[in-house]
Amino acid sequence: MSYIKPQFKHPRLQVNDLGLTHRDYEGALSTLCAGCGHDSITSAVAQACAELSLPPHKIAKLSGIGCSSKAPTYFLNNAHGFNTVHGRMPSVATGANMANRELIYLGMSGDGDSASIGFGQFAHVVRRRLNMLYMVANNGVYGLTKGQLAATAEQGMKSKSGEASLFTDIDLCVSALQFGATFVARSFSGDKSQLVPLIKAAISHKGFAFIDIISPCVTFNNNPDSNRSYDYVHDHITTAAVADFVPVKQEIRCENGQSDSEDICLHDGSILRLSRIDADYDAHDRIKAMTKIEQLKSEGKILTGLMYIDPEADDYHEINGTSDAPLNSLKQETLCPGSHVLKTINESFR
C-alpha cells in the first residue's frame, strides 16, 4: 500500500464556484483500516465542502484523540487542523471560535471521545451554542486500543473478548437535544446520499449543529451480533425525513403547501428541503424527536435523518455581544487603554 497520494488531477474534473475540484478538498491518504466507515465520512465531508464551494483554508478542523479524530487529516489539506487531547476538542474549538468567528469550524469526534472522557465538554459546547458542526463517528467501540466497548454500545453488545456491555448506552442525539443543540441529525457513513446534504445543511446552520454518524468498525465491531455492523444498520434504519440541500442563490420553489415536505431557510440563505416519510414527524419539536428516537430504539430500529432544527437559533457571539470583527484581528490601539487611562486607575487605589 502506498502512503503517498499522487498529485495528478484529471484535467476534466468538475470545478465548483471557486474553480476548485473535489481533489482540492481531499487530505492525506488514510491510515485507517480498509473499509473503515470513517473514510466514508471523510469523503462525505470533502464532497459537502466542495459542493458548498467553501474556501478550504477558511475551515478549521479540530478533533480529539482516537480513530475518528485521525479523520480530519484525511480531508481539507489546505485547512488548519488540530488534534487536541482526548475528549477535549470542544473547549479548544470554543477558544478558536472566540478568537475568530469568521472561520467555519468542523469538529470531528468519536464515541469514546464524546460519550466518555469528553462527555462533559460535549454537553457544555452544546450549551454554549458554539457555531460549529460537531460530528461523531460512532462505532460503539474503541478502535485504537483494539476493541473495548464504548459508552454508546447498547446494553448486551459484546466486545471482541466476548464480554457483554452491562450498562445503558448513551444516545448522543438525545443528549444533544437535551443540552440544547439547534441542529441534530443522525446518519450512516454508508449512506452518502443522506449524509452529504445533512453535512451541508449543518455547516450552513448558525449555532451548534450535531450529526451522530454510525460508522461501523470493520476490525472490531462488524460481526453479525453487533448492532453497529454494516448489515445490522442497513436492515434497521428508519428515516424520519429525507433531507435535500438547496444552496444559496439557487431558485427556490416554495412547497409549503405540500403536507409531506418542508423548506427550511437556513442562516446563509440556503434551503434545507425535507421530505417527510413519517407523517408524524416534526423537525421543530425537540421533545417529539427525543421520544421518537427512544421509541424506535425499543423496537430495535435506528432513526436517522434530521431530527431537530431551530433555524432562528442564536450563536454564542450573538448572545455575548462580541464584536463583529474577529477578536484576533483587533489591533493594539483598540485593545490597550494606554497610559492616560492608567493614571486614573492608579488614582482609584490611593
Place this chain on the structure above:
Amino acid sequence: MTLFQSINEFVVRFANTNGTGSASANNMFAKAIMRMGLPVSAKNIFPSNIQGMPTWFEVRISEKGFLGRRDGAPELVVAMNAQSIEEDIQSVQPGGFLLYDSSRILPQRLMRKEINFLGMPISDICRAEYSDPRQRQLFKNVIYVGALAALLDIDFQVLKDLVSDQFKGKDKLIRPNIYALELGFEFANKQFSCPLPICVERRDLIGDRILVDGNTASGLGAVYGGATVVGWYPITPSTSVIEKFASYCQRLRIDPANGQKNYAIVQAEDELSAIGIAMGGGWNGARAFTATSGPGISLMTEFLGLAYFAEIPLVLMNVQRAGPSTGMPTRTQQSDMLTCAYASHGDSKQVLLIPSTPKECFDFSAQAFDLADRLQTPIIVMTDLDMGMNIHLSDPFGWDDKHEYDLGKVLDADDLEKASDFGRYLDVDGDGVCYRTLPGTHPNKGAFFTRGTSHNEYAAYTEKGEDYIKNMERLEHKFAMGVKRLPAPEITINTKAKRVGLVYYGSTDEAIPEAVSLLCEQGVKVNTLRIRAFPFSPQVASFISEHDGVFVVEQNRDGQVKKLLCNELTIDPASMCAVLHYDGLAITGQFIAESVQAQLSVQTDQAAG
C-alpha cells in the same frame, strides 16, 4: 499596668464575622492610614466559608516601611465577633487595647488585667439609629472605623474624603456613611481618653504609591497586554483575577459606537475546558489566558503538555494556595512551583514569571502575552493568595505608550506568498522559535496540522527517532535562548564580604527588608537575590556560587525552588540551606531572620566543634 506606646509602629487586628460587610470598612481604615502618608499593609485571615465564621483582618502600620506580616500579638484588637471574643481578648499584647462591643457585659472570667478594655455599645447604638437589620450590620463596621479615627488620631477629614471618593456618583450613600463615622468618632472622643498612646502622626512616606491587591493588578495587566479570549473556572484565590479583568473590560473594552465587546470571557465547565479555551484562542491568534489555583493546575496539566509540545501561546495565572489536594483553600503557600515548572508528563518544561508586588503582577501579566507569543509556549504567572487577595503598598502601574505588542513569528499571506518553503517546526533563525501561521491566512500555503503526537519539521506525524530527538532538542534550545527575554533577578548587595545570601521569590519579598534589618542588627549582613522567572537566569547561578552560605526562603514544606535550583543549575543540595514557612499564613521577617540565625549558629558550632 504599663500602657503600650508607639507612634506609627503597631498592628491593629479586626475580628469580624464572615459575610457581614466588614471588608470594605477595614479597607477604608487601611487606606486612611495610607492617606496619612504612612506605610501600611493588610492581611485577610479568613476561613473557607461564606458566612458566619470568624474572620480577621490585620493591618500593620510601619513608619520604618516593614510591611510583611509581623509576628507577635497586635497592640490593638477590634473585637466585633462574639464567637471569637475569648480568643481575641487573649490575642492582645500586654499593655495593648481591646475595642469591643459592650452592648453585652463581658463575663468577668474573660477580663485581663494587663490590657485595656475600651467598651463601646455599638449594637445598642445601631439599634437606636437604624431600623433595618442589614443597615445595623453594615453601619456597625463604619461606626468602629469612626471610633478608631478618634482613638488613633486619624484626621477625620481623610475619612470623609475616602467616603466621598468611594461613593462617587452614589451621593445618597455619602451622607449616611459620614454620619456613621461621626457616631463612632464622637462616642470615642467622649468616652475614652483620645488619642491612645498608640496612634498615627502624619508623615510623607508614601509618594505616589498605591494600595491594591495582586489579582486586580493581574486582571488589569491582562487588559493592557491585549488579552481578548478568556476561559476560566472559579477557584479561590484566583477568581478575582477574572472578575477584575471582566469589570475593566466592561469599562474599557466595549465599543462605544455599537456596544460590542472586544473580548470574550467563557466561564467553562471545569479547568480542563478553561485552559482548552485559552489554548484554542492562542492557536487562532488571539491573546488568551486563564487563571486558577492548585487543584486547577492539576487538571490543566495535560493541556500544558500539549501547549509545550505543539508550541501554542497562552497565559496561565496561578494564584497558589495551601495544598496538597484541597489543602487550605483560603491560606497562602508557594507550593505549586515544581508542579508548574515541569507540568505534564514526558520531558516538558514551562516558563514561570514570579511577581512580588502588585506593580509586577500588572507588568508580568501584560508582558506574559508578549512572551507567550514570542516563545510560542504557555507562560505561567505564579502568585499566591497573599499577593493576590491582600492589599499591598505598591509602586503605581505604568504603561509605555511606545511599547508595541510583540506578536512573535506569525506569517501573513504576503509572507507566505514570498516564502519558498514553510515548515511549522523549521528552526529558520536558529533560536529554536519557528514561524507559525494562523488558520484562514492563505488559500493554499501555510496550512498545517497541530498535534500532540510527535511531529517533524513540517508538522507531519512521525515516530522516527531522529526527528523526535531533533524536535526535543530544539525545544530545549528555545528555552535556553528564551531566558534572555525573561525578567532578570533582583539582586541587592549589602555587604562585599558576600558570606550569606538570601534567595527568595514572590510575596516573600514583603518580609525581606525586615529580615535583612534584623539580621544586620545581630551582626549578620546578607545579600539578597529575588528570583523573578524560571528557567533561571545565569545570574542566579553566579550569586549562589559567590556566597559561602545561601538560604533559599520559601513558603512550602519541601523547598521546591531549592530543589529546582539544584536540579537545573547542577548545585550540590548540601550547599544551600532552606528557610521554609508553610502554616498557611504569610511568612514574617522575624521568622526568616531567626531561621537563618539558628542555622548559622549550628554551622558555627559545627565548625568550632
